[in-house]
Amino acid sequence: MNLGKVGTFYMTYENNSEWNAKIFKGMLEAAGRDHIIISDPTTGRRYLLLMLNLDYVTFDEPLVYTLPFGAGGGGPTRDE
Numbered sequence: 001m002n003l004g005k006v007g008t009f010y011m012t013y014e015n016n017s018e019w020n021a022k023i024f025k026g027m028l029e030a031a032g033r034d035h036i037i038i039s040d041p042t043t044g045r046r047y048l049l050l051m052l053n054l055d056y057v058t059f060d061e062p063l064v065y066t067l068p069f070g071a072g073g074g075g076p077t078r079d080e
Contacts (some may be wrong), residue, residue: 001064003028009038010055024049 009024024047026038036054039046 001066003030005059005061005063006041007032007038007057007059009036009049009057011049012051012055013053 004027006025006027009026011024013020013022024038026040026047027073028036029039029046030037035049036049037046038049042067
């Protein structure tokens with residue numbers, strides 16, 4: 001839903017002696033259940049990042065997000 005938007009992706013890599021945390025900034029090109037592909041707009045370099053290592057993502061613009069069909073129909077609301 002947010003392909004083409006630029007985000008900052010915060011990743012953690014356990015048991016890595018060179019670096020255990022890394023930040024990637026790029027345009028979201030594709031996203032699957034276990035990976036994302038981003039490209040650096042300044043260099044054109046592409047990165048395949050595993051969701052396993054993803055901590056969180058920030059975007060500097062509004063996101064498009066809708067709940068999947070049938071979701072959110074029975075749980076508590078914020079007011080409850």
